[in-house]
Amino acid sequence: MAAPEGAPALVLAVPGTPSAATRSLVEEVVSIARSELPGLDARIGYLEGDDAEFSTLQSVLTHAAEERAERFEQARAAGADVVEPDGPVAVVVPLLAGPDSALLRRVRQAVMDSRVAADLTDVLGPHPLLAEALHVRLSEAGLARADRARLFTVATAADGIILASVGGDEAVQAAGITGMLLAARLAVPVMAAALDEEGAIAAIAEQLRSSGSQQLALAPYLIGPELDPGLLDEAAKEADCSAAEALGPYPAIGKLALAKYTAALGIAPPQQQGAPVR
Secondary structure: OOOOOOOOEEEEEEOOOOOHHHHHHHHHHHHHHHHHOOOOOEEEEEOOOOOOOOOEHHHHHHHHHHHHHHHHHHHHHOOOOOOOOOOOOEEEEEOOOOOOHHHHHHHHHHHHHHOOOEEEOOOOOOOHHHHHHHHHHHHHOOOOOOOOOOOOOOOOOOOEEEEEEOOOHHHHHHHHHHHHHHHHHHOOOEEEEEOOOOOHHHHHHHHHHHOOOOOEEEEEOOOOOOOOOOHHHHHHHHHOOEEOOOOOOOHHHHHHHHHHHHHHHOOOOOOOOOOOOO
16 A cells, blocks of 8 residues: 555654654654555654754644645646645644643644644554553563563563553553553553652552562653653652663554554555564
């Protein structure tokens, strides 16, 4: 399957302060989406961009609209029988695993300020592929078995997981849904807590320990750009446990962003398969 000719652009709305590391992460996510759908016009807009090194979401949408109008005028000038495009210029996909009302308000405001016809999708989760990604990040950190079907042990494997989110109660509830899927994969209790709420991580750690878990692990239900530097380390110290890396450019992130795009356009998404639950 390839992107339809003249299809709207997929614009990733990236939260957080832009950096070289953020750019690398997001470009890898975009590369994954393009590999799944050849011909995809994928672009990156930063909520806190500067329009010099990091283009703002508003300017990316404006440029996409200008380029579409220019293509139409060029085709008409060349004598082609073309119809003026009237659908959305872009589909904006927030690069967030879970809901964050403050960030989503800023995304909506940037779309409105651009005065460009654009569709805005939901965030990427909850989704089984995110549970897979969390499992992989935990196993990479030596905090979970990579495959429960194989008879080997990981000495540092956690017997209780704290799923850390940002964005308030709504984000914690959404993380909890993916947490249930992760618990089924690992066969250990998983509880979600707000990384940006003072004392929340420590409270969940105490709850897990009081129910019998002795070796805890912190799993960020976060892609990365939305995470304040140092916040994860502080939470791990607060809970007295080790932490896995954020989800980052795990392949599922690009696939889910593309799935949001294709669903918004009503076109068939590529086949998506996660690893089987073992």
